[in-house]
Amino acid sequence: EDARSVCFEFEVPQETWVLGRPRVRLRLTSASARGQVIARLCDVGPDGASTLVTRGVLNLSARRGRDQAVPWEPGTTEDVEFELNGIGYAFPPGHRIRLSVSSAYWPWVWPQPGSEAGFTLDPAGSSLELPVRTQESDPSIGFGEAEEAEPLGVVVPVTLDEPRPERLVLRDVAAGTWRLDVDPRYGGTRVYPDGLEFTEEARETYEIDERDPLSARARSTWSVRLHRPDLPWDARVETTSAITCDARDFITSNEVVCRDGDEVVFHRTWEKRIPRTAG
Structure with a gap:
C-alpha cells in the first residue's frame, strides 16, 4: 500500500500518544471532474516495517458536504480537509509517523470511473493535525477487577485440516x-x-x-x-x-x-x- 502512495514521514523523538481523530488538509489539483483521496497514518519502525494506525477517505465530489455532489472543475486547485477514523495509539521513540496519500484504495474504497481520476498534491499547502494527548495520570482514577459471566461451555471440535490464509x-x-x-x-x-x-x-x-x-x-x-x-x-x-x-x-x-x-x-x-x- 505504501509503495502505491505518496508518503511523508515525521520523526518521533519521544513516545507520542495520539487519541482522537487525526485531520489532514490537502491542496490538490485535479484534471478530472471526479475523484477520491485516501489518507493513511502508519507507524514505521526502525527496521522499515509499516503498521497501519488509522485511515480516512474523501469523495472529492462531497468535499463541501456529504449532502451535495459538486463536480471538480478540471485543472483547478482547491484545499480539502477530512478526518481519519478515531484511534488511540502510542508511537514509540525512534519510530516515524508516516502519512500516505493515494487516489485509490481498492477494495476498501470503490474506484471512481475513468483512468484520469487522479490529482496532483502540493505538500507546501498541505498539513497533518494529530490529536496528541499529554502523558499524565490522575492517581484518584482506578479500575477494579473486570467482571465477566461464566463461560457457556461451548466446544470447538479440533480438525486436522491446515487453516487457509485469512x-x-x-x-x-x-x-x-x-x-x-x-x-x-x-x-x-x-x-x-x-x-x-x-x-x-x-x-x-x-x-x-x-x-x-x-x-x-x-x-x-x-x-x-x-x-x-x-x-x-x-x-x-x-x-x-x-x-x-x-x-x-x-x-x-x-x-x-x-x-x-x-x-x-x-x-x-x-x-x-x-x-x-x-x-
Whole structure:
C-alpha cells in the first residue's frame, strides 16, 4: 500500500500518544471532474516495517458536504480537509509517523470511473493535525477487577485440516488482474451444552483489472447451519451476494436459499441498480 502512495514521514523523538481523530488538509489539483483521496497514518519502525494506525477517505465530489455532489472543475486547485477514523495509539521513540496519500484504495474504497481520476498534491499547502494527548495520570482514577459471566461451555471440535490464509492475494501479471480472497474467520462449528451445533462459513472475494476501474467486483458467500443430532432438526441458510458496476450504476445481485435438511423451503433471487449519484 505504501509503495502505491505518496508518503511523508515525521520523526518521533519521544513516545507520542495520539487519541482522537487525526485531520489532514490537502491542496490538490485535479484534471478530472471526479475523484477520491485516501489518507493513511502508519507507524514505521526502525527496521522499515509499516503498521497501519488509522485511515480516512474523501469523495472529492462531497468535499463541501456529504449532502451535495459538486463536480471538480478540471485543472483547478482547491484545499480539502477530512478526518481519519478515531484511534488511540502510542508511537514509540525512534519510530516515524508516516502519512500516505493515494487516489485509490481498492477494495476498501470503490474506484471512481475513468483512468484520469487522479490529482496532483502540493505538500507546501498541505498539513497533518494529530490529536496528541499529554502523558499524565490522575492517581484518584482506578479500575477494579473486570467482571465477566461464566463461560457457556461451548466446544470447538479440533480438525486436522491446515487453516487457509485469512487473506490471499492472487495477481495475474499477464492479464493485469488482481483478486483478494478473504476468510473473515467466522467459520467452523461450535457445539453448545444443550447439543446445538452451530456452523458458520463465509468467503469474500474482490476482483479488479488494474487497467479498468469499472471491472471492480465484490462477492460474498455465507452459510449458517443449526443442527441438533438428537432431534430431527437441521436448518441451513445460504446466501450469495455480488456487486459490480458501470459508469452510471452499482449493480447488486443476491440469492437466498433456506433448507430443512435436504429440502429447499425458500429460494429467492433479485437484482437492483443503484445510481452513482455521488460522482
